[in-house]
Amino acid sequence: MRFSISADERTGIADLLESELRARGHEVIVHGALDERERPDWAYASEAVARDVAEGRADQGIVCCWTGTGASIAANKVAGVRAALCFDAETARGARRWNDANVLALSLRSTSEAELREILDAWLESEPSEDPVDRENIEHLRAIERSALRTAQGEVAS
Template structure:
């Protein structure tokens, strides 16, 4: 597809007047209370619906990949770039999408501190937030209808988690992240 990543820089659409820009991930400003990064590898109609729905709900939407550029973008980069925005605190949560949702979720989970969950219904989304403290929602463009998308978004944003009974498991995930950031031999 010809797109190349520039280390330390992201191509996103958001902020003033929705312009596409390349920025140092750490320098992106916060524009509103709840910021959501949404990225997909293709210009799926359901991705466009999600953008409209998120904005209708009052969220600031930062676009990554095909929605930002108007052309296909590699799914590994979509997952990675949205995940970086979440991990660096530029946005509060992320939504990634490819045909199955699997590839972008795998790519997003390569970023330490990110817990991306592929959700096919509202129960999965609720559980991912409660039991896994998921911070990136992965979706399948193939399976998602507008009605199902609304149900999943409702569950994702209405669930206040994580469940206190899962605290130890979530802390273990954080320890695993830290171990990957600083391998035993490098300490």
């Protein structure tokens, strides 16, 4: 699987994330502070990851900032991205299963190395639910995005 990842600073689990994914056999595209040529700020780095996922350059993404909140907000601004801020394995498992999350958001401050591995295990072992109600909710999210895009395009055209 190809992952796009970012962090806004090289602290906490930032460097471990890349090496852990590669050790598990995944391809990794890096952004933000993980690539010295890029702007490290959380909004920019998270957007780059989200665009990789939305545009098919990556299968999934992982975004990190101090709390994980800003990174998840920025990623979720890109149409087609469902970023989930996860602090434990069960939340990650549920985010993949019930929310069909395609971007994982993590806190550099509060995610330990052991938690990172547990969260990655849960994320990678989980598949999106095929339950009709769960799929209907995901389709409703897509409808919300389409509506927001139409509204934004109408505002720009005015």
